[in-house]
Amino acid sequence: MDDEFEDDDDILASMEMDNITCSPSQTTPKSGTQQEPGVTLTDMVAPDKFPFPFEPYNIQRDFMKQLYQCLQSGNVGIFESPTGTGKSLSLICGALKWLHDFQEKQKQEVESLLNEATNVASSTKGEVDWVTEFTRKKEQEERLSQAKRELELIQKRENRLTSMRSTSKVSRGKRKLVQLEDDFTDLMKNASSDVQTALTTELEGIKRQRLDQSSATSDDEDGHLIPDDYQSDEEKTANDDDEADEEECHVTKIYYCSRTHSQLAQFVREIIKSPFGDDTRVVSLGSRQNLCINQAVRRLKSISLINDRCLELQQKKSKAKPGCPFRKQELLDDFKDRALLEVCDIEQLVTLGRQTKTCPYYGSRLAVPAAEVVVLPYNTLLHKATRQASGVRLAGNIVIVDEAHNLLETINNVHSVEVTGSQLLRAHSQLSQYENKFRSRLKAKNLMYVKQMLFVLSSLVRCLGDVHLVTINNFLFEAKVDNLNLFKLLRYCQRSQISKKLNGFVEKYQVPEVVQAKPTEPKQTNTTGLSKFLQEIGKSKAGNTKEEIAADVSQSNEPMAPVLNSPLMHIESFLLALTTANEDGRVVVNRQNLMSRSSIKFLLLNPAVHFADVLQEARAVVVAGGTMQPIDEFKEQLFYAAGIQPDRILEFSCGHVIPADNLLPLTLASGPTGTTLDFTYQARDNPKLVSEHATIYIGYVKMMS
Known part of the structure; x- marks a missing residue:
């Protein structure tokens, strides 16, 4: 009998697992999808009328209806509308109409599911088959619990938005804290001598306390320059799961991107003019060069130097040293709320940042999860690493690419990387000195990967020979790095942040510049500097150590062009490009009279390989422009090559709103x-x-x- 009951338990467990696995309410959504789990939205049909600032022309109405249907069906749309036909306004009104309908339908479906689950759960009495009753009851309880969580999430979002708008006075009170600090300083200047003496004594006590804390850590002042112990090549970092749980939930949104910041600003102004300008949460993303308000950083001009300096200031902040004064978390949170309450373009975000003394670059990033429309430049969308760093999640969301007639060329340019001989030499010299200083403190795996990177750098220097064009695989063979796992090396660079550590090392110890020498005349037959170094490497036996190579690199006295504090991060981008499939790219070696100006460039041949992630993750993708011809070439190179089926592509093309009889060119x-x-x-x-x-x-x- 006991065996029979055990068999029944096994059968029951098996049936229960099968039922739960097949149940729609238990279907696990795609990672990062924005459609709520357990909710199946009914089809939404494009309406005949759309909110519009004025009575739309027929082609504008057709444009919005086709766009609405494209977003609802999850298709890939190619929309062609001539300049002057109100394309931007049609995109805004059509897409935001769908988004608001989707949000309302989503809420209705969740409430309906909640009511249905409650009714079905109460009507299961009288079932004869106890196994069926048990499994059905279990399923309904799960659906009821899931529906409650979904409804609570939606209500929480709505309540937060209402609270943000109704408590603007409280927000203004928080923003006054910054002004109060300045007022306090002015007040103390006019205070009595006793008050000033007491304040001075208190400040000196605080200063002594900070000095004591600083001296306590002086024995390990270089600790922040050394990577943490690298546990494994394959396992996740310890905090990956915890960080994912703590991230703010993203709402369904529209990502709109265009070529220039002026075009993005114009699009934001069109949103303000539209009927959706008052109740749509919009945030604009941009580069540090456009959003940074720290004058000490902005005066660097170069985007690479600005990025490096910003990261350095963040590292200083964690070591009780002066960091960026505009990255206070409470001010960033307040900036995020203000950016969501009022539609702002990049210039307005910068103005808001200066008024609140808050970094617009990081403040706008914090606003991405709750935003309904995210406006961003091409580079942020098309470059995966930049996309992830900006907090952009495409899964389940809408992507609209405007001015897309040059999209193919833009993708190729974004992912084509060039490194010069001076950058390779500089990175090798810096990393060699870094290894020499911290060799005794580096863990075994850290030291192993540092040596691998040194070997790769010296191998790339060897390749700076004659001008030639080669495939990726042949280049790796020529450089003699085909036996290295570049994926593991890049994973180490990402997790250990070795380029940031090296940047801090360079800043602190000011690695000496390579000695400037007179340029070698082209007709001169004698070889000096880098050329001699390359010949020595070529003549050297295979048994030469990396230390000998590093010494030769450091002895090179050929003039070098000014580059980043540490170009290692840029070289990592080049190594990442070398992991592209052999048929999707080529490598060009360019030899100049001065070898330090010679370069190695990766050229991307297949733009679809980097656009495929966007097409596969997003719910729907729309590319729009004044002229998209030739469309067949566009579809072949970008969509078909990325695995998109022809029946998923929707095309829409229209003429001008002005009759031909009214035109005289x-x-x-x-x-x-x-x-x-x-x-x-x-x-x-x-x-x-x-x-x-x-x-x-x-x-x-x-x-x-």
């Missing part, structure tokens, strides 16, 4: 005074050209009036 080579109409960049400030242009328009107006 004319061409002019010169104006009334005979000035040539040369509208090139070089002639943009020519006063005669501007005056001639104005005269022509005035003449047109007089003729038409």
Whole structure:
């Protein structure tokens, strides 16, 4: 009998697991998807009318209906609309109408599921089959619990938005804290001597306390420059799961990207003009160069130097040294709320950051999870590492790429990487000195990977020979690094943050610059500097150690162009490019008279390999432009090559809103005074050209009036 009951338990457990696995409510969604688990939205049909600032033209109405249906069906859309037809406004009204309908339908479906689960659970009485009753009851309890969680999540989002808008006075009170600090300083200047003496005594006590804390850690002042123990190549970092749990939940959103910041700012202004301007949460993302408000960092001008300096300031902050004063967490949280309450473009975010003394770069990133529309440049969307660092999640969301006629070229440019001989030499010299200083303190695996990176750098220097074009695999063979696992090496660089450690090392110890020497004449046959070093490497036996190679690198006295504090991070990008499939790229070795100016460049040949992630993760992708011709070439190189089926691609093309009879195209080579109409960049400030242009328009107006 006991065996029979044990068999029944096994059967029951098996049936229960099968039932739960097949139940729609238990289906695990794709990682990162924004559709709530357990909710199956009914089909939404494109409406006949859309909210619009004015009565839309027929082609605008058709544009919005096709866009709505494309987003609902999860298709890939190619939308072609000539300049001047209100393309941006049609994109805004069509996409935001779908998003608001989707959010409302999502809430209704969750409430319906909650009611259905409650009713079914109460109607299961009287079942004869106890096994079926048990499994059904178990399923309904799970669905009921899931529906409750989903409804609570939706209500929490709505309550937070309402609270943010209704408690703006409290937010303003928090922002006054910054102003109060300045007021306090002014007040103390006029205080009595006793008060000033007491304040000075207190400040000196705090200063002594900080000095004591600093001296306690002085024995290990280089600890932040050494990577943590690298446990395993394969396992996740210890805090990966915890960090994922603590991340703020993302809402379904629209990612809109275009080429330039001016185009993005224009799009944001169009949102403000639209009927959705008051109730849509919008955030704009940009580079540090556009958003940084720290004048000490902004004056560096170069985007690479700005990025490096920003990261250095963050490291200093963690070591009780002066860091960036604009990265206080409570101010960032307040900035995030203000950015979501009011639609702002990048210039307005910078103004807001200066007013609140808060970093707009990191403040806008914090606002991404709760935003409904995220406006971002091409590079942020198309580069996976940048996308992840910015907190952009494509899964389950909408991606709209405007001005997409040059999308293929842009993808190729973003993922084509070039490193120069001076960068390779500089990185090798810095990393060698880093290894020599901390060799005794580096763990075994850290030391192993540092030596591997040194070997790769010296191998790349060897390849700076004649000009030639090779495949990726042949280049790896020539460099003699084909036996190394670049994926593991790059994973180590990412997790250990060795490039940041090296950057801090360079800043602290100021690694000496390579000695400047007179350029070698092209006709000169004697080899010096880097050329001699390369010949020595070529003649050396295979038994040469990496230490000998490092010594040769450090002795090279060829002039080198100014580069980053540490170019290792840029070289990591080049190594990542070398992991591309052999048929998707080529490597060009370019030899110059000065070998330090020679370079190795990776050229991407297949843009679809990097756009495939966007197409596969996003719910729907829309590429739009004034002219998308030739569309067949666009589909072949970008969509079909990424695995998109033809039946998933939706095409829409329209003419101009103005009838052909109302157009009279004319061409002019010169104006009334005979000035040539040369509208090139070089002639943009020519006063005669501007005056001639104005005269022509005035003449047109007089003729038409």
